[in-house]
Amino acid sequence: MILALAGNPNCGKTTLFNSLTGANQHVGNWPGVTVEQKRGTLVQRPEVEVIDLPGLYSLNAYTPEEEVARDYLLHQRPQAVINIVDATVLERSLFLTLQLLERGIPVVLALNMMDEVRTRGDVIDTARLSSELGVPVVSISARRGEGIDKLIDTALHLSPVECKANRQQQMDAAMRYKRIEEIMRRAVKQKQRRRTISDRIDAVVLHPLLAYPVFALVMLLVFWLPFGSVGKGLQQLMTSCIEGIQTWLSVWLVRMSVSAWLQGLVIDGIFAGVGSLMPFLPVILLLFLCLSLLEDSGYMARCAWIMDRPLRAMGLAGGSFIPLLLGFGCTVPAVMATRSMKDQRQRRMTVLLTPLMSCGAKTPVYTQLASLFFPNNPFRAVVCLYAGGIALAAGIGRFLRGTSVSGESASFVMELPPYRLPTAGNVLRSMAHRAGDFMKRAFSVILLASAVIWFLRSFTFLIQPTTSMEGSMLGIVAGWFVPIFAPLGFGSMAAVTALLCGLMAKENIVSTLMLLAGSAGVSSAFSGQAGAAAYVTFVLLYSPCVAALTAIRRELGSWRWALMAALGQTGLAWLCSWIVFRLMGG
Amino acid sequence: MRRALNRLKIGESAYVVQVKTEEPLRCRLLDLGFTPGTKVTLQRMAPLGDPLEVNMRGYLLTLNRRDAAAIMVQRSKPR
Numbered sequence: 001m002i003l004a005l006a007g008n009p010n011c012g013k014t015t016l017f018n019s020l021t022g023a024n025q026h027v028g029n030w031p032g033v034t035v036e037q038k039r040g041t042l043v044q045r046p047e048v049e050v051i052d053l054p055g056l057y058s059l060n061a062y063t064p065e066e067e068v069a070r071d072y073l074l075h076q077r078p079q080a081v082i083n084i085v086d087a088t089v090l091e092r093s094l095f096l097t098l099q100l101l102e103r104g105i106p107v108v109l110a111l112n113m114m115d116e117v118r119t120r121g122d123v124i125d126t127a128r129l130s131s132e133l134g135v136p137v138v139s140i141s142a143r144r145g146e147g148i149d150k151l152i153d154t155a156l157h158l159s160p161v162e163c164k165a166n167r168q169q170q171m172d173a174a175m176r177y178k179r180i181e182e183i184m185r186r187a188v189k190q191k192q193r194r195r196t197i198s199d200r201i202d203a204v205v206l207h208p209l210l211a212y213p214v215f216a217l218v219m220l221l222v223f224w225l226p227f228g229s230v231g232k233g234l235q236q237l238m239t240s241c242i243e244g245i246q247t248w249l250s251v252w253l254v255r256m257s258v259s260a261w262l263q264g265l266v267i268d269g270i271f272a273g274v275g276s277l278m279p280f281l282p283v284i285l286l287l288f289l290c291l292s293l294l295e296d297s298g299y300m301a302r303c304a305w306i307m308d309r310p311l312r313a314m315g316l317a318g319g320s321f322i323p324l325l326l327g328f329g330c331t332v333p334a335v336m337a338t339r340s341m342k343d344q345r346q347r348r349m350t351v352l353l354t355p356l357m358s359c360g361a362k363t364p365v366y367t368q369l370a371s372l373f374f375p376n377n378p379f380r381a382v383v384c385l386y387a388g389g390i391a392l393a394a395g396i397g398r399f400l401r402g403t404s405v406s407g408e409s410a411s412f413v414m415e416l417p418p419y420r421l422p423t424a425g426n427v428l429r430s431m432a433h434r435a436g437d438f439m440k441r442a443f444s445v446i447l448l449a450s451a452v453i454w455f456l457r458s459f460t461f462l463i464q465p466t467t468s469m470e471g472s473m474l475g476i477v478a479g480w481f482v483p484i485f486a487p488l489g490f491g492s493m494a495a496v497t498a499l500l501c502g503l504m505a506k507e508n509i510v511s512t513l514m515l516l517a518g519s520a521g522v523s524s525a526f527s528g529q530a531g532a533a534a535y536v537t538f539v540l541l542y543s544p545c546v547a548a549l550t551a552i553r554r555e556l557g558s559w560r561w562a563l564m565a566a567l568g569q570t571g572l573a574w575l576c577s578w579i580v581f582r583l584m585g586g
Numbered sequence: 587m588r589r590a591l592n593r594l595k596i597g598e599s600a601y602v603v604q605v606k607t608e609e610p611l612r613c614r615l616l617d618l619g620f621t622p623g624t625k626v627t628l629q630r631m632a633p634l635g636d637p638l639e640v641n642m643r644g645y646l647l648t649l650n651r652r653d654a655a656a657i658m659v660q661r662s663k664p665r
Contacts, residue, residue, distance in 0.1 A: 058617035062610060089645045092619050173616035177624070193644075202630075211633045305648050309634040318637065318648075411611055411653045412637055413618070416646040 002049045003042075003155055006073060006100070007084040008093055009055030009340075010298075010417040012112045014038075015426060016084055016142040017052040020152070042152065051078070054339075057092075059099045064347075065339040073105060080106050080158045082151065084142070087111040087124060088418070090188065094180045095173075097133065102170045106158045107135050110151050114139040121191040128187040143423050198298075198418040205299070211306050218299065226286035227367070227382055234282035235367070242275045261465070265454055273450025273511035274442050280364040280510075281438055284329075285431055287360050291329050292430040296422035300325070301414065308412050314397030317343070318412045320350040324393075327357030328386075329434075331548035335555050343410030349397060351555050352565055355544040356393040358386055361506035365539050368510050372523060373532040381533075385540050392541070392576070438507075445505050453501065453515055469493055469516075488538065488577045489531030489586040492524070499538070505545055530586030534577040541573035587661060592638060592654040594628040600659035601625055607656035619643040620657055623664050 005020075007013045021040030038052040053069040061067040073081065083100055085093035090111075100107050109129070111117075117124060130137040136154045140147035171179070205214050225231065246267065253263050294300045300322055308318030316324075319341045326334035334354045341347040358366075366385055370378035456474035460466050469475040470493075478493040481500070485491045494516035501508035517525050526532040543566040544552065553562040594600055602624045605615050619642055620626070627641040636651045 058614070060610070060613050060617055062614045089643070091643045092645055095617060095619070173613075174621040177619060177621045206630060206632075206639075208633045305637060305639070306632050306634075308637050308648075308650070309632060411650055413611075413614060413647070413649045413653065416639060416648055418646075 001047065001080075001156070002051060002078050004051045004053055004072065004076075004078040004081045005084060006053050006069060006081050006096070007055060008057050008086065008089075008096065008415075010415065011055070011084050011086040011093065012142040013055060013084050014052060015423070016082075016110070016112065016140070016148075017050065018426070018429065019142060019145050019148055021050050044149075044152070045156075048156065056096065058096060059103070063340050063342050068339075073100070074103065077105075080108065080155045082110050082155050083107045084110040084112050084140075087113050087117045087139075088120070090124070091180055091184055094133075094183065095176055097135075098171070098176045098179065101133065101135065102168045108151065108155045108158055109133065109135055109137045110147075111137060111139045112142050115141045115144065115146075123189040125187045125189075129183065132183045132187055143425075196418065201419050202302070202416075205302060206306070215303060215306060218294070218303075222287075222290040222294065223383070223386065225290055226283045227363075227379060231283045231286050234286075235279045238279040238282055242278050246271050246275060261458075264458065265451065269451050269454030269515070270447060272515045273453070274447050276511050276514040277364060277442055277446060277507050280367070280507075281435065283363055283367070284360045284438060285435055287363075288329055288434040289427065289431055291326060292427050293422050294325075295322075296420070296426055298417045298419045301416050304414065305416060313401075314353075314394050315346070315349050315401035316353070316397060317341070317346050317410065318414065320346065320353075323350050323354055324357050327354040327359060329360050331355050331357075331359050331544055332551045335548065335551045338555060346410055348556055348561070349400065351552055352561070353393040353397055355548060355552075355565060355569060356389045356396075356541070358389045358540055359506065359548075361545070362509075362539055364507065364510040365513075366536055368513075368522070369532050369536050373526075373529050381536075385536055388537070389540055392572070441505055441507060446507055446511055449501050449504060449508050450511055450515060453497065453512055457516060474516075484574075485538075487581075488534045488574070489527040489581045490525060490535045490538075492526070494522075494525040495535060499542065502539070503543060503545060505547070506539075509539060527586055530581050530584035533584050534581035534586065537580045538573045538577040541569055541576055543567075543570045543573075588658050589660070590655045591626065591628070591640070591657040591659050592651050594659070596628055596630055599625055599627040600661055601663050603658040603660050603664065605657050607653065611653065612656075615649075615653070615657065618647060625663075626657075626659065 005013050005017055017038060017040065020042055022043050040050050040052075042048040042050060051072070053072055054065040056066040056069040058066075059070050059073070061070040072078070081100065083097050085097065097107065097109060111124065111126065114124070124139075126137045126139055136158070138147055138151045138154055140151055142148075204210060249271070250263070250267050253266060294303070303325070304318040304321040307321045311317055311320055320338075323334045323337040326337055331354055334357070335351050338347045338350050338354075341350065366382045367378065370381040374381040453474065456477075457469065457472050458465060459473060460471050461473050461476070466472050470479075474497060475493055478497045478500070481496045482491045482493060485496055490496070494513055497516060498509045498512035501512045513522055513525065523532075526535055543549070549562045549566055552565055553559050556562070588603055589600070591600070602620050602622055604622060605612050605620050607615070624642060629639040629641045629646060631638050637648045638651060638654050639646055639648050640654075
């Protein structure tokens, strides 16, 4: 048995999905966070599968994301559909409901946010609504978990045959809304609208003079929290923990008289690699905390609104804002978030510019090198890098505007959802998901890479142990690439190997540097401050990692664009690094 | 008197007469509720003058000035 969840964006669909399945999933206020088909099984009835469809306003799909939902509803013919609606905007929401009914799709209507409706003083006669529509109607509050059991029970007892028999003549939009107005008159009593809290917040936040200052302040906070003193404090705490464990472990290994090569593998290989990354976990979590608060509160949609005009100057649109901002977390979900964009060329531009928004995995490199080479003001160095990425994206966007890659700007039609307090459950779920992701990478890709690099560094091609880097397998291979990077001030084996490993996952860069140079020796990998500055510039701009390239290929439909992103960005990185190196007097 | 939606003053309300633009945008605007006779209020405009924010059928929608120009409205409710 399959249950599908369908509804408008921002109606609380994903929250309902979470409480139905207990699954690990992200919830946002941006129309279209659910870019993938999410599946799960009912907590109480594991034999029932639940599918969370992307949000859609109408079966006349407008965005690629809506097409996914429409195709599923019309062609897969699920046995039962829970049509969840935000009861505070019932009028518009019922449009999709009527369309579903016309098609004879078996529907149970879930009226979400009924607590808010009651607070407003409105009354919805659910029995009347049910008889008008001819489908069961259940009042729920997804965030409080009210009415969920009744909803499940109703959905599991739907009769598809009856619904098919109810299939009606298809209407046009005007007729549907006429019918909806009629239903609203009979089943809903609305109190006179007063200014809501949302209106009051908007009066300040979207004020013509205050909008941009507020925006700048919020963005500053979003970056200060992870990269400023809060993040730094947590990072130091984590570092001392890891060092403690490492000391304890090496003592223990000696006491157990473990062979020298195994000690080397564990301490110098795995621990130096994976362990060096752990202190960055809190930084990345704080960044994702900020992003998910922005999303869940509804402010992100406002950002898109005020940024539409400036983004148009770069051949993008307001819809590009959310993918670009998510890009500071991770390029993969950011690229997928472009599916809620209508215009193909704008979407392509957004996908191609997103990797220039420095992703969270590159953060360790910046903080590590900035505090090493720019001890006076590491925060400013990091800010410069982020700003540099944004400025370059703006420049490239501006340059390509009006060409065949970018094209004329298309329409930006979007709902501004009311502000809602993010629920702790949703935010924690999304952070736990990110932490899990980070740990999984640390203990799979990065652990393996650390072990392999340790092996390549410690042995020659004849599998003889060696202590000299030049004679090791790694030294010889990296030696081929070193001349390319010598003009940039980081033509060292450690620096170059780290870049190569970074193609698998950017977290690898720091772990590899630490592994090959050791904490004290990291500075030896670069020609002074200028070399280090050129290096972080290169890291900021060079080819996206394999996971991101795969996502780009999937979204743009061909390897051509992914390859172009990889090569183009690497070329750009080389050029910019060279300029930085020269400017810094290297 | 007929006007385009973008000609409304901030805070002013009017009723939709028709949507004159190309598909698929026309279809989307109708599906979102811009059907003839619908009351719309121009809520505010973005700090740089574009896009606009309109209040309609109990929710807030943003659209570009250019697209709003395709939505014809009038002061009095059509019959």
